[in-house]
Amino acid sequence: MREFEILEKFLDFAWAQISRGKADKKSPARCPTFITTNNHGYPRARTLVLRRSNRESDEIEFHTDKTSQKMLSLEKDPRAGIHFWLPRTQLQIQMDVIVEVRVGELTLSNWKNVPNSSRTSFGTIPSPGTVIQKSLDYRQLPDQNRFAILICHIKLIELLHLGAKHVRARFMKSQQWNGQWLAP
Ligand SMILES: Cc1cc2nc3c(=O)[nH]c(=O)nc-3n(C[C@H](O)[C@H](O)[C@H](O)COP(=O)(O)O)c2cc1C
Numbered sequence: 636m637r638e639f640e641i642l643e644k645f646l647d648f649a650w651a652q653i654s655r656g657k658a659d660k661k662s663p664a665r666c667p668t669f670i671t672t673n674n675h676g677y678p679r680a681r682t683l684v685l686r687r688s689n690r691e692s693d694e695i696e697f698h699t700d701k702t703s704q705k706m707l708s709l710e711k712d713p714r715a716g717i718h719f720w721l722p723r724t725q726l727q728i729q730m731d732v733i734v735e736v737r738v739g740e741l742t743l744s745n746w747k748n749v750p751n752s753s754r755t756s757f758g759t760i761p762s763p764g765t766v767i768q769k770s771l772d773y774r775q776l777p778d779q780n781r782f783a784i785l786i787c788h789i790k791l792i793e794l795l796h797l798g799a800k801h802v803r804a805r806f807m808k809s810q811q812w813n814g815q816w817l818a819p
Contacts, residue, residue, distance in 0.1 A: 637724075639802045642814035646806055649728050649794050652721055653695070656685040663721050667728075669697060669785075670716035671708035679708065680718070686784075693789040693808055695730070698749070701738050701783040702762035709734050709785070717787065725797040732787035739780070746779045757782040795819060 639645040656664030666682050673679045687696035695717060699705060709715070713735070719728040749757075758778030767773055789808065796802045801819035806812045 668718040731791035737784040
């Protein structure tokens with residue numbers, strides 16, 4: 636069982652797990668929870684596939700349908716939360732992020748790399764979340780105009796490790812990711 640006594644090593648460990656989310660399809664870091672606040676003020680959490688992570692630029696990237704409900708929330712408030720639970724390493728990762736939305740021409744190079752089988756996720760008719768009469772009353776037509784990239788600029792990372800002793804720490808970009816231990 637790992638024990639963490641050095642803040643920097645704790646953060647290194649978390650980033651190594653996040654990187655596996657893209658590299659290893661079986662890693663639970665592949666499907667974190669993305670949280671926004673909906674129009675009625677309630678938090679709304681949903682699973683998204685992690686498409687890219689970059690520690691150097693403090694970024695995490697997701698792809699979604701431009702007409703999905705989360706986009707309305709982000710239009711009003713670009714602040715969002717991200718949550719990972721990694722059972723094998725007993726690590727919880729929580730993030731505060733500011734989301735930059737890219738649509739249209741800016742997404743063309745990414746769209747080229749989306750496999751045909753996945754493109755159908757971007758272009759559901761009617762739009763995701765619309766009420767339909769029967770469960771299968773929808774079509775899926777791949778549409779690059781409906782493809783949106785969510786670049787999440789990470790501002791805060793909080794880690795909780797459940798070892799023999801629980802260990803918790805918070806790291807903030809505004810403090811050059813130096814970190815502080817927290818009571819678990
Ligand atoms: C394992 C899993 C992976 C998912 N990956 C994505 C994804 O990468 N992008 C996406 O927009 N929705 C994805 N979804 C669907 C979302 O959880 C959500 O239902 C959808 O984006 C609509 O959310 P919204 O109405 O809150 O905008 C995934 C769902 C599951 C269960």
